[in-house]
Amino acid sequence: MKRYNPKQIEPKWQRQWHASGIYRAIDFSDKPKYVMLTEFPYPSGAGMHIGHMREYTIGDIIARHRRMQGDNVLFPMGYDAFGLPTENFAIKNKVSPQQATEENVANFQTQLESMGFSFDWSRSFKTSDPDYYKWTQWLFLRFFEAGLAYRAEVAVNWCPFCKTGLANEEVVNGRHERCDTPVEKKMLNQWMLKITDYADRLIEGLNSVDYPSRIADQQVNWIGRSKGAEIDFPVAGSKATITVFTTRPDTIYGATFIVLAPEHPLVETLTKPAQKERVRSYISSVQTESEIDRQDTEREKTGMFTGSYAINPLTKDKIPIWIADYILMGYGTGAIMAVPAHDERDRQFAEKFNLPIQYVVEPVGGKVQGDEIEKDAVVAVLKDPTTQDVLLLDWGPRRDRYGGMLFIGGGINRGETAAEAAEREIKEETGYLDIKLTASLPYTVHNYYYSNVKQKNYYARIRGYLFELTSNRRARQRLDKDEQDKFTLKWVDQYRASRLVVDEGHAHIYDALVNGKVFVDEGVMVNSGKYDKLPSSAAREKIVADLIKQGLAREKVNYRLRDWIFSRQHYWGEPIPIIHCPKHGPVAVPDDQLPVELPIVEHYEPTKTGESPLASIEDWVNTTCPVCGLPAKRETDTMPNWAGSSWYYLRYFDPHNNERFAERSKLDYWGAVDLYVGGMEHTTLHLLYSRFWHQFLYDRGLVPTAEPYAARRGQGIILAADGTKMSKSKGNIVNPTDVIDSGYGADALRLAITFLAPYDQTTPWSPEAIAGTFRFLQRLWTLVQHYGETSGGTIDSDELMKIVNRTVKKVSADLLSMSFNTAIASLMECVNELYKVKAVDNYAATQWQWALETIVKLTAPFAPHIGEELWHDLGNDESVHVSGWPGYDESYIQTSECVIAVQVNGKLRGQVMVGSGADQAEVLKTATADSKISRYLDGRNIVKVIYVPNKLISLVVR
């Protein structure tokens, strides 16, 4: 008998597949098209690790399954070759980036091929190929034409180690994500792409695609849309105005000062002579601090008064203008109206510098309704001074609007002060005496209240006070019997009280009083002139409308997302195809002169000046202006790594086209990528960038779909066996080539990776797991090889048919839901059961042949080499991978008898065997006759029976 030896069969089939070209996608085929895309790798010097293989294995399984189902599958692969790591690698190893790339790609290619992936290699390319980046440059010029690529003097994130500017997205926790160097700010003239023009489209587009919410939410978060208004504050005694951005115009009556970013252009003119020196030194101290320090929210607030005042356009108050580094020039207008009563940062600032705090919003419980009754009332919080516990009244289980835990509260009687009312309520409802008032806060709440007069709950708007009082709990008076029965007293931890109280408004106001929390939520307006008593959301709209009428405000949407800094001061990237003419400024290189090729040079190290190394290559830099023909200079910055990957999927549709980036008819045929599998870490980088490019191309009529990817899935990270991240420095990286070469082979590795956990779950690698998947493949192998010995029989077996049909159903369903790990589990189960069947009987040859062919087909997408080998061993000539996906017959899966679980009072008490489809009476009869079950029924009455056909019967007895 043949032995299972992956080292022998795997390379054999890889060569065979390559020669036969069965994985080639066919343009314009009549079969349904399916584009299965996985992120192309960055060919680093380190080679591939197991995480790469998880992604491609997932893609390969789906591609193979679709192919077997008869789809025209495009499963492409290429290399994202431009970028800093290759340049750094080349410098370190004293080779050219071109050569380093060639070597790394060759290495990657070998590794990919050894895994048996069904890529269509005929469509492969590198982003650093001039044939490819010609079109990256061409697409850049379309952005330039549309005014979406522009130059600006901006403070860029500068990596001092890599000596280059970075995009916002490349900075993680104040460090460059690739090299972990703390990032500095540097003013540089840079190429920018106006991604902010597409901010809303990038959010809306998510509604038309199938992305998991964790990905869509993350993108929405990153874009950070916030709706608000710009409001003008005139400067007192000056013609200048300060425009602030706020999302809470409703709190304008509480705006007691203005804060500008230290870099704000008005700072110079607003600073009074007496403050000049101090302001200047503050600004210079801000400039020297690092970005990491400045963004530290734990740090104490700093700032400086400018000496000037602004006029609050509604209160007409003169309010001081300060500068502080907690205001960022890059967001909104770089200026805010500070509302310390309702913003935590402003509160900290006001407390530190003794600035006034004005409350304008009060908490609300429930919802404002039309039938409200205004009422004065108090809430009394009784605290035990020794334990610091707080007393709550428990009104029983919360049903509808009633019940739950509440503070003590009640109305204010005629002739009584609010404080007296609070004291009286405590005495009446709890009996405690010796009460002392310690703190109070006014509040407004809307909610249901119990009325003694009406003897029922009614809806009211309460205007009242929250008091904190203490009692030593020693003296206590007898309670009214009626009061006592309504609720029970509960002493709870003071910090937990606000979470237990069911009245939201009370909870908020209590948090402000006891926990010192700033009230930032929506509420009801107070101290706000004619806007008083309005809900804050309504007041917001009204105030903005009124200010707009006076020309003092505009509605405005701001985004956290910034424009994309597109310049890199490095050699190993696409040259930006622009020529700088002294007369015409930046001019596009004519399309017919593309690509602007990277010159081959000896020195490509980054320069100290922040200029690209290309700047020193005189005969490349010096050229003529395409417009006037006079001497001009080439742009020497290159594009970021993310440029080439922003459209690469489109090139797979037509990879060898020299006339255009892709033929329109081919773009139309292939359409959107059907499924894109990639890393979660690209959610706010590549995935967002490429959606932006695609939407732009769609607007220009260059692509047929509004979104590039119809569906996106993110695969989870495989951690090292100890649960930490795999990293070079820890030396815990699992190299797939080592695993394959150790004798387990690619098929067992593919299964181990896939069987480990759901594909999207981060999970530790288990070095032992591969022994299990290898064992499974061996069992499958042996089963098929033994076929000759078992095929002599003549008996038809329902059991055999049931096992295999059930597995076809399960594996097919799991593939659609991408539950690969459970699909493999059911393949294992199937093989285990076929072993048992084989041991019992010699079944009919045709049935065995069918069973084995079916299980081999089901296994083929997961383990393609052994699948192909066994398929041929079973006497087939064509490849299993184009052999057609098996169907199943439901009638074999249904059985004539089934096991019914019997529960008595919710507990499992036994099982009975009944015919399939038996009715309740029959099952009940069988169940009660069973001695194991009947003993739980003795002397009791069955009061209820719940029957779930073919599954379970539940008896309720008393």
Next chain:
RNA sequence: GCCGGAAUGGCGGAAUUGGUAUACGCGCACGACUCAAAAUCGUGUUCCUUUUUGGAUUGAGGGUUCGAUUCCCUCUUCCGGCACCA
């Protein structure tokens, strides 16, 4: 702080719409084969008590239900993302 996700045996994990919790695999134990080992095959393996019977159990606590890993509330811990974004 905000937004997402998760918590199930010794370990990775499974469980359609609420319906027999722990599939499958690893590990471990015992047995067969073997001079022996490996490999392979077979049996067992949530915990407690235990001859059986039984009881407990899906991070903790509560709720809804005949019945909850699944739904609701509260809390804890962990992971990912964002964060002085006005």
